[in-house]
Amino acid sequence: MGKVLVAYASKHHSTAEIAEAIAAELRIQGLDADCTDVSADTVTGYDAVILGSAVYAGRWLKDAHRFLKHHRDDLVRIPFWIFSSGPVGENVEEDLAENSNWLEPHKVLDLAESIGLRGHTVFAGRMPTDPHGFIEKSMVKRTPEELRDARDWDAIRRWADDVAAALAASSGTTAAPSQH
Template identity: 55%
Template structure:
């Protein structure tokens, strides 16, 4: 078991407390964070999911932090969380995720696409703090675009490519995190004798 988590083994409830914090501009990343939180909860973890703007890493055993990516940058609330909580994150198991690519960029990213999809400064800083992993999930175009750029993106992208989130991939990644945290598999239905 993870040494950080082992220190909580005397907890009478025996549940690992996980914070899933996110920064989302149009709700897509928030929905990804909620799916991650739901999957972790299904593995017996005590999970809180909330905006990075309203979060801190106090009183938790692990953290997952995610943000939408725009032009290779995370949104400010997630960047601020990473900076403000860096001392705590050094001593906690934590993972990060990014969301944003859609359409063909999500399915078959070129090197140029990756340059804009991966927040290299964030990944570098997180690695300095001991991040366990980073993943990029497909995103979704805004349902109600704001401004010329978003409206053009929606107009110029075929409808079937507006949402590139792969829910099976998201749940599988969350399951891997749960397994690394030593979570137990929850069994559906009544116990058999």
């Protein structure tokens, strides 16, 4: 397998950190992975793409949705996956398991599936460390500090390992054994 692009849209850098962890894990698995903000706006030269976005009010960030729409003709020819990040707080696991508001937004998922999406997932997120405006500041203030970062780094690495294994299987190579 050649190069993998991990592209993301992130408002407060939490999704960027998830994307960076995915790219790092792909590299451990022996893949050549680049990680960049969707503003780089290219898939040229990549053999696979992972696209992620933060979710706010049940929606992907506009730049991520725009990237998906803009590159649909390229993505239909290569393997690609999507991920979302968002939920935090006391009941994050239940929210992920039961609350469809945290699933990839239906418009995004429908578009991605029409292009040939290989898989998708939702990761827990992190409260902004630099909240702006009344709503963000209020959310952070009302959330206990120990619940402000719900990201599960092991789950993120396992998902990246699954992607690496799928890419290895499709190219007829073997992924490196997991380090976890």
